[in-house]
Amino acid sequence: GESVGLHLPTLSVQEGDNSIINCAYSNSASDYFIWYKQESGKGPQFIIDIRSNMDKRQGQRVTVLLNKTVKHLSLQIAATQPGDSAVYFCAENIGNNNDMRFGAGTRLTVKP
Amino acid sequence: DGGITQSPKYLFRKEGQNVTLSCEQNLNHDAMYWYRQDPGQGLRLIYYSQIVNDFQKGDIAEGYSVSREKKESFPLTVTSAQKNPTAFYLCASSTGTGRRQPQHFGDGTRLSIL
Numbered sequence: 541g542e543s544v545g546l547h548l549p550t551l552s553v554q555e556g557d558n559s560i561i562n563c564a565y566s567n568s569a570s571d572y573f574i575w576y577k578q579e580s581g582k583g584p585q586f587i588i589d590i591r592s593n594m595d596k597r598q599g600q601r602v603t604v605l606l607n608k609t610v611k612h613l614s615l616q617i618a619a620t621q622p623g624d625s626a627v628y629f630c631a632e633n634i635g636n637n638n639d640m641r642f643g644a645g646t647r648l649t650v651k652p
Numbered sequence: 653d654g655g656i657t658q659s660p661k662y663l664f665r666k667e668g669q670n671v672t673l674s675c676e677q678n679l680n681h682d683a684m685y686w687y688r689q690d691p692g693q694g695l696r697l698i699y700y701s702q703i704v705n706d707f708q709k710g711d712i713a714e715g716y717s718v719s720r721e722k723k724e725s726f727p728l729t730v731t732s733a734q735k736n737p738t739a740f741y742l743c744a745s746s747t748g749t750g751r752r753q754p755q756h757f758g759d760g761t762r763l764s765i766l
Contacts, residue, residue, distance in 0.1 A: 572752040583760050
């Protein structure tokens with residue numbers, strides 16, 4: 541398939557392990573954040589979002605943590621599976637409209 | 653199934669040619685967006701539209717044009733003025749332009765130069 545990103549930070553994990561993907565955001569006034577998953581040759585897929593009035597939010601096998609003090613966002617994937625292999629990127633709301641700024645992403649590779 | 657459909661999946665442009673990328677959504681979303689994705693970079697906003705018959709330039713609008721005649725459709729034209737058009741183009745939509753609305757994406761069109 542087509543590569544969605546070259547020279548991205550990479551994370552390689554063993555199947556069944558937990559994964560942690562990190563993102564530093566730029567704007568201290570941002571109050572809404574999203575994690576997306578992008579598989580090769582496809583569009584980004586919404587995973588989970590979080591508002592700035594929360595520190596943590598959980599979904600199915602995923603948890604997002606928000607540290608506003610250091611402007612840091614992380615995505616934790618529990619019991620990582622081969623199907624989780626993809627590029628993951630975060631997005632922050634940067635304006636009064638629904639303007640989002642997207643990170644370049646991290647490539648997650650899951651080894652069987 | 654509700655979703656966003658982009659076509660074609662692959663497109664080739666000759667020198668001096670304008671090409672149009674299609675984006676259709678049946679999610680009844682008010683807002684639609686066009687992004688460009690280049691290797692190793694985050695998505696960059698080309699144009700967005702909040703309502704029918706209205707659209708705004710994004711960060712990299714030069715060499716592109718759009719229209720929004722119907723709520724469901726937001727086609728992007730890559731004109732000959734865009735000197736480096738080779739990229740992966742993504743269309744997205746959201747329920748509105750109020751803050752805190754996730755954008756949902758189509759599966760993209762990959763544009764290359766012949």
